[in-house]
Amino acid sequence: MSATFLGIPPFPEAARAAVDDSRLRHNLRKATHTIRDKRGAVVTELEEDWERLRSEGAAIKSHTLRHLDHYLEQLESSVERAGGHVHWAADAAEANAIVTRLVQATGETDVVKVKSMATQEIELNNALAEAGITAYETDLAELIVQLGDDLPSHILVPAIHLGRSQIREIFLDQMAEWGVAAPEGLTDDPRALAEAARVHLRERFLRTRTAISGANFAVADSGTLVVLESEGNGRMCLTLPETLISVVGIEKIVPTWADLEVFMQTLPRSSTGERMNPYTSTWTGVTPGDGPQEFHLVLLDNGRTDVLADTVGRQALRCIRCSACLNTCPVYERTGGHAYGSVYPGPIGAILTPQLRGMSSEVDEALPYASSLCGACYEVCPVAIDIPEVLVHLREEVAAGPGHLGEKAMMKGAEAVLGSSHALNAAQHAAGAARNLVPRHLPGMAGAWTDTRDLPDVPAESFRQWWNKHEKGQS
């Protein structure tokens, strides 16, 4: 059974532990800054083309989402025309049941997987395990997370929170239990680690006859699915097995093959800081004698239709999972992905997760506040999702709910004071008179300020008090 995000405390509490973990902070800072700098360089070299690509990407996605019913039906018929089978899953339980049934029909008990956020979202591996089926992750970072009985903490680099010495320990401790053991005397040299993973996985690829994948894009008019990756492990999964089952969120559609042109430029640059990614695999149904002979596409809703109904929040569905917003986010950099309590961390997770799950738990209510609204995420998003706008929109939903009584009282008080200039003036007089009584450490929520920061001195007179004298020529 794989680890699960259930039980992770709300963001502020989970973040506290992360902020205190100096090794984690070091790993994250190094990794996010490296990718951030690489992205900056390859985006800058496109100059004004970048803004054009960005708005075209946003327009293609928005158009597709507006006519999603049409494109979904088109995709279904083109996949079936090409010899594939399409299944519709309203939620995680349905999707897991469909995939389990499909795997059982092959008679296999082992499956290989190419990294897929959608199957992480529905916790497919756990559902398969309950049916006696073992899923083997083949993406290097995902393999590390699986061997370490850990949780992914990044969309693209799920093991970003781990350093190479930690990875070495995981390989030495765990690889033998899952297949080919790590070589004795394994060092923490990245090449040695990659070679150990390669040997471990090669045997798995050659033996396993069923594969499960996600997809970066699904082309409606041709029925083609597309996966972009860096290692080639995905291509092994997509070509060697006899049966391929792809679990894809319904928002992954683009209308035509030509639309990929935009995303093939923006996605690699945004995610890994590369002009193009090393492996792009596309497949359309089945081809006799070449690749998997049976292909199933499971189209996953799992809350997406609800998100689509929200006129402000729906822009989150434009996301192409590049993770540029994570790599640039100063909050993510200090907390890592686990603190978000969901498979989608960082700024996009903070708006996508509470919308997909519905804001019914403390964890989901805290997510829209896991941002200083600095706007760096919006600036780098290749499909121009205005993440700060959606964060504020979701905060309105939280604030309209029953909780946060202390905060509501405070806001009410502020509203009264700021409701008239006379009330504000009176409050300022009172504050000025009591200025020497302000304690150095404040109680309650405000204590979060005085724990690490000094308070400013309250001035003897406010600006408006000074102005009145200035106007009368007394200053």
Place this chain on the structure above:
Amino acid sequence: MRIALFITCVNDTLFPDTGRHVVRLLERLGHEVVFPEGQTCCGQMHYNTGYRRPAAKLAVRFVRTFEDADAVVVPSGSCAAMIRDNYPRLGGSGSRLSRKVAGLAPRVYDLTELLVDVLGVTDVGAYYPHKVAYHPTCHGLRMLGLGDRPYRLLRAVRGLELVELAGATECCGFGGTFAVKNGDVSSAMGADKARHAVESGAEVLCAVDNSCLMHIGGTLSRQRSGLRVAHIAEILASTEKEGALR
């Protein structure tokens, strides 16, 4: 030119000197400053925390107070951004508020925009013999797009040595109620910003927003770093004859 000052509630209450510096600077440049008495707050705290209705009420108040002004100067990048970027979202499309905002928002300026774009000055005749680092606040940087305006103004100040700030474009971690709701993350971000400021070798860290400076300055003060923070208005208002107000 007759310029209406929107002081902002934080400056009015906690940093009144910023307003005095703005008045002194603009009067020195030969302009008339007026202070519409009915003003209170732009509503940013309410808006950003999810309290839309009180934010909308404050937006209505702001528009009513300033609608006749030729130009409104706001010595706070985030409040100027609230008015220009977020007020249009507060009224429904075609509402009275959005019509009024559409008319007024283009006349609302951050101090550095007013000086460079409207008044056409970069050398304001200031004298400030200190090493200074500039922190481009997030809203000034990304929502207002202040660009090089603050740097041009600072470079023209006699005696001032502008030093580079590492990680300048990264958020300081203030974020309004974020600073208390996520105090640990906010403090960690502030500590990094403070460290960069100290390592820059500056004597003074300046910005266009007292809220961010309150957070960074509070961190620097707790660390007993000896580095002080100053609103850019203080630097631009200082002359050889009249030093900074204290």
